[in-house]
Amino acid sequence: MKIKYVNHSGFILEFETFLLMIDCCGLTKENAEVSEAAGKHLYILASHVHYDHFDPNIISFGDVARDVRTHKGHFAAAGASSRHPCRGAERDVHAAEQKWILSEDIREALSHLSQNKDIHFLAKGELYRDKRVLIKAFGSTDEGVSFYIEAGGKKIFHAGDLNNWHWKEEETPEDAAKNEQAFLDELAVIAKEAPVLDAAMFPVDPRLGRDYSRGAEQFLDKIKVGLFLPMHFGNNFEAARAFKPAAEQRGCCFADIRAAGDEFSV
Numbered sequence: 041m042k043i044k045y046v047n048h049s050g051f052i053l054e055f056e057t058f059l060l061m062i063d064c065c066g067l068t069k070e071n072a073e074v075s076e077a078a079g080k081h082l083y084i085l086a087s088h089v090h091y092d093h094f095d096p097n098i099i100s101f102g103d104v105a106r107d108v109r110t111h112k113g114h115f116a117a118a119g120a121s122s123r124h125p126c127r128g129a130e131r132d133v134h135a136a137e138q139k140w141i142l143s144e145d146i147r148e149a150l151s152h153l154s155q156n157k158d159i160h161f162l163a164k165g166e167l168y169r170d171k172r173v174l175i176k177a178f179g180s181t182d183e184g185v186s187f188y189i190e191a192g193g194k195k196i197f198h199a200g201d202l203n204n205w206h207w208k209e210e211e212t213p214e215d216a217a218k219n220e221q222a223f224l225d226e227l228a229v230i231a232k233e234a235p236v237l238d239a240a241m242f243p244v245d246p247r248l249g250r251d252y253s254r255g256a257e258q259f260l261d262k263i264k265v266g267l268f269l270p271m272h273f274g275n276n277f278e279a280a281r282a283f284k285p286a287a288e289q290r291g292c293c294f295a296d297i298r299a300a301g302d303e304f305s306v
């Protein structure tokens with residue numbers, strides 16, 4: 041499996057026959073990431089409705105896939121044997137599926153949609169499963185959910201906005217302690233069900249000030265992670281990279297993200 045960093049909290053997980061796009065914002069139908077996805081089965085995930093995690097454009101990614109497949113289908117039909125002139129076209133048109141696995145809080149934002157898309161809304165604790173993937177929604181300390189994913193023999197976690205948002209330098213010690221406890225409670229639930237992960241994408245957000253990686257440290261103290269990928273750091277790549285020694289001390293590899301498009305093998 042390959043994991044590609046797109047931006048902020050957006051990643052693409054690439055398997056042999058399918059892709060999972062998680063919290064990808066700012067991509068349009070014209071982006072290479074979207075058209076490259078057209079030949080494979082595509083799962084589009086969004087952890088919650090906030091603008092930095094959910095972009096309404098993701099709903100049209102399926103149209104691109106269909107356009108490309110239909111186009112391919114015409115070529116295939118033209119080259120097919122005279123005995124079965126349509127066989128190639130049919131095979132290609134039905135080749136790839138698109139599914140949207142979205143947090144329940146996004147449902148309202150899509151209520152205007154009339155098209156029949158394969159959309160599944162998950163609330164905390166709910167599960168989506170098919171022959172390729174298992175996706176379970178865990179809680180968040182912001183809106184929506186975090187995602188635990190099993191696919192291609194790998195176990196992966198994307199935190200969404202689950203984090204120890206302690207804002208210690210701005211809020212009262214009582215509020216900071218309450219926020220921290222909410223995070224630790226949810227972390228305990230996740231660690232019980234998923235004590236070992238091949239890869240985890242988790243916020244390392246310098247806006248929190250001092251102790252900005254406290255949540256990530258607590259996460260890695262509870263869960264054994266193969267590859268840790270920082271996220272939610274905006275354009276402050278340096279602050280994200282500063283977490284590397286602390287991550288490595290906790291026994292995982294650190295994804296040294298330097299630019300959009302960076303890829304890591306798992």
Ligand SMILES: [Zn+2]
Nearest residue numbers: 090182183201
């Ligand atoms: Zn949020």
Ligand SMILES: [Zn+2]
Nearest residue numbers: 090092093201
């Ligand atoms: Zn966010």
